[in-house]
Amino acid sequence: MASKKYILGVFNDDEDVLHAVSDVREKGIKIHEVYSPFAIHGLDAALGYPRARMGVPAFLFGITGTSLAFLLTFWTMGYDWPMNIGGKNFIPFPTNIPIVFELTVLLSAYGMSFVFFGMEGLFPGAKPVIFDERITDDKFVMAIEVDKNVVSEEDIFDVLKKSGATEVNVKEI
Amino acid sequence: MQVVSPIREHLVTGGKTLHDVTEDISRHVEGNPTREWKMVFGIALAVLAYGSYWAYRTWFFGLGNWGLNKTVGWAWDITNFVWWVGIGHAGTLISAILLLFRQKWRTSINRAAEAMTIFAVLCAGSFIFFHMGRPWLAYWALPIPNTFGSLWINFNSPLVWDVFAISTYLSVSLLFWYIGLVPDLATIRDRATGVRKTIYGALAMGWTGGARAWARYEDVSLILAGLSTPLVLSVHTIVSMDFATSVIPGWHTTIFPPYFVAGAIFSGFAMVQNLMLIVRVVYKLEDYITIEHISLMNKIITVTGSIVGVAYITEFFIAAYSGVQYESYAFINRATGPLWWSYVAMMTCNVLSPQIFWFKKMRESIVVSFVIAVVVNIGMWFERFVIIVTSLHRDYLPSSWTYFTPRMGDIGDYLFTFGFFFVCFLLFAKFLPVINMAEIKAVLKSSSEKNTKIENKA
Numbered sequence: 185m186a187s188k189k190y191i192l193g194v195f196n197d198d199e200d201v202l203h204a205v206s207d208v209r210e211k212g213i214k215i216h217e218v219y220s221p222f223a224i225h226g227l228d229a230a231l232g233y234p235r236a237r238m239g240v241p242a243f244l245f246g247i248t249g250t251s252l253a254f255l256l257t258f259w260t261m262g263y264d265w266p267m268n269i270g271g272k273n274f275i276p277f278p279t280n281i282p283i284v285f286e287l288t289v290l291l292s293a294y295g296m297s298f299v300f301f302g303m304e305g306l307f308p309g310a311k312p313v314i315f316d317e318r319i320t321d322d323k324f325v326m327a328i329e330v331d332k333n334v335v336s337e338e339d340i341f342d343v344l345k346k347s348g349a350t351e352v353n354v355k356e357i
Numbered sequence: 358m359q360v361v362s363p364i365r366e367h368l369v370t371g372g373k374t375l376h377d378v379t380e381d382i383s384r385h386v387e388g389n390p391t392r393e394w395k396m397v398f399g400i401a402l403a404v405l406a407y408g409s410y411w412a413y414r415t416w417f418f419g420l421g422n423w424g425l426n427k428t429v430g431w432a433w434d435i436t437n438f439v440w441w442v443g444i445g446h447a448g449t450l451i452s453a454i455l456l457l458f459r460q461k462w463r464t465s466i467n468r469a470a471e472a473m474t475i476f477a478v479l480c481a482g483s484f485i486f487f488h489m490g491r492p493w494l495a496y497w498a499l500p501i502p503n504t505f506g507s508l509w510i511n512f513n514s515p516l517v518w519d520v521f522a523i524s525t526y527l528s529v530s531l532l533f534w535y536i537g538l539v540p541d542l543a544t545i546r547d548r549a550t551g552v553r554k555t556i557y558g559a560l561a562m563g564w565t566g567g568a569r570a571w572a573r574y575e576d577v578s579l580i581l582a583g584l585s586t587p588l589v590l591s592v593h594t595i596v597s598m599d600f601a602t603s604v605i606p607g608w609h610t611t612i613f614p615p616y617f618v619a620g621a622i623f624s625g626f627a628m629v630q631n632l633m634l635i636v637r638v639v640y641k642l643e644d645y646i647t648i649e650h651i652s653l654m655n656k657i658i659t660v661t662g663s664i665v666g667v668a669y670i671t672e673f674f675i676a677a678y679s680g681v682q683y684e685s686y687a688f689i690n691r692a693t694g695p696l697w698w699s700y701v702a703m704m705t706c707n708v709l710s711p712q713i714f715w716f717k718k719m720r721e722s723i724v725v726s727f728v729i730a731v732v733v734n735i736g737m738w739f740e741r742f743v744i745i746v747t748s749l750h751r752d753y754l755p756s757s758w759t760y761f762t763p764r765m766g767d768i769g770d771y772l773f774t775f776g777f778f779f780v781c782f783l784l785f786a787k788f789l790p791v792i793n794m795a796e797i798k799a800v801l802k803s804s805s806e807k808n809t810k811i812e813n814k815a
Binding site: 218220233242256276280282286292308309311315322 | 375500508509525540546547564565570574584587588
């Protein structure tokens, strides 16, 4: 695969990179991605990403868990082998709530997390594209793909420098 | 931009930079184990080995080596189970509930507390297997039809709810803990070379720290916290229903669910306090686990201890007020009968001892905090012992009244879980970052000494 050329603006501070994102975007430069050692609040909005909506898979898996749990308890206790336990109803709704609750939480948590892993391509053995090994330590890196931009390389360098990047590197991956 | 009050204590002291955080925490993962670690690990292994002998005896020869008798058919096994489950509540409480309440001080302690939760729940789980008597038939507790037809488990039984609650709690805690670990594992991967890089690289699952991933990651953490909060409350509620839905005087109490949950948080925080004080000294993390953290945990211990105290008194009052003679007798016997000493131990350890933290000096003393945390854990063990054994040992038929004395099997199985717990915790402390680096870095700016000083000057 042909390697792609990236310009990397390295920042020392989360607020610097946050301001830099709007500076760079104002100039009409497309940002590939911004990497940081921790979550920066408002960065996804500044980059123009749609709001993360992990609640959707959480809800869908959760409601699946609820339905499966109701199905399990109703079918086993009410239909498959109805048993008289102390003269209670065959389908004792309130006593099924704990099971229904636990299965809802279980499916919701795992379903959502695996959807997240899938969306981000996270799995053991995944080969990450690491622009700079200091990202997971203390540097904030803005990666700009050269070919996807009409702005010249020099201009990108300038903008990054002006907006507070301590280093600007070029990397081909 | 977050505004932090100048009077609020700093969460990270010593003017740490982002890089300092990485260095301070990763150092322990990367370096060779220290002599202290090896020594403590050796002791833990020895305890585990000795306990394993008794676990083996319980497994192969049955429950005869316990001190149970005809009247007291449930004693240390279930006491230890409830004790461990209770301890296992602090981790998720710290990371989930404190996350929802935006309590930033959780960041220094949540990782270790969650790890502790997982190991404590595993210890609790081992008691479920022990007291099945025939542990190889444990799968009978799962919702599968039996071999003779399609007779299913009884979904009306709190013991079945327990199976679902404990296993869900363990799985979800494990997931929450692991997702929290991913960015930190990536940090260690990027610093490592050779085999270590391969191992931590696989564990980090290719995390790069992109903005899109972080935004989703934050969303996932928040939703997991939202799911775990009712989950953690449900687990001990269901454990308490093992007793509360029975018709034994002393167990048949509607106050049990909130009272057990408060007790669980109480003992869990005490255990976290103990472990963090040790980690703090051994790993020299005084700048991350500050006196402020210790003091805040002590406040929670005092509050939950007092809630438990109110529950003890309410229980007593309601038993008398109900006018049911069996109920009243169960409680009078609990306090003045042959097992009075365990009642006294419970009351002093749980209700009186944490009141010392009303004094600021005591709350901020490391020695006092450590001692009280140990005392609280002893007290919480006695609470379960009191509830379980004193309610059983004098039943409706005075001719069968008896006393309970533990035998080596009881003690050995308990030691087994202690050994297991500490072996797991020490391995965790050696091979994984004990403090959540990514979250500490995120709060560093608003709460480190260096930065707020500059802000306050301006």
